[in-house]
Amino acid sequence: MKKSTDADLAMSKSAVKISLDLLSNPLCEQDQDFLNMVTALDTAMKRMDAFNQEKVNQIQKTVIEPLKKFGSVFPSLNMAVKRREQALQDYRRLQAKVEKYEEKEKTGPVLAKLHQAREELRPVRDDFEAKNKQLLDEMPRFYHSRLDYFQPSFEALIRAQVGYYSEMQKIFGDLTQQLDQPGHSDEQRERENEARLSELRALSIVADD
DSSP states (O other): OOHHHHHHHHHHHHHHHHHHHTTTSSHHHHOOOHHHHHHHHHHHHHHHHHHHHHHHHHHHIIIIHHHHHHHHHHHHHEEEEEEEEHHHHHHHHHHHHHHHHHHHHHOHHHHHHHHHHHHHHHHHHHHHHHHHHHHHHHHHHHHHHHHHHHHHHHHHHHHHHHHHHHHHHHHHHHHHHHHHHHTHHHHHHHHHHHHHHHHHHHHHHOOOO
């Protein structure tokens, strides 16, 4: 999303730069009609850039920043999983110790060690069960909340795009009305340009040696 908004801004800034470069072209000083056309283009490009910046700001606020905040919870989530795994390892280690003494002949020293091992196991088992229960309760809630969290951002993205392109339709519609020559089709313009290019090629200064 950040790459997309950066590309959008670069596009509109480049369009404004093109129109500014055209305005500084000597042709604008020589031909009032051409100056009027370039001025209309420059106005349209600046309007486009302003709406584009507004769209990018909206996407930054409603999409990019919320997703960054959502991503920030994963380190804590991963740490909770790691703590549960460590508790499980400690539990299994002490459980194995208890089982080892349970299998031995029940002598006085063995019974003492078995009692001690069971005492060590109890808080470790309780700790694991608490961490395990927490993950079992909360992980599904986290998993199923993803769509609820993301959907408003997705809807905001669509609204921002629709608003922007609706304005672009108006801007370029107005520009087309200002620049279009009535009765000229694209094919006719192409033929006229080809004819002009042929005239230029016929000049001796550009003719092939």
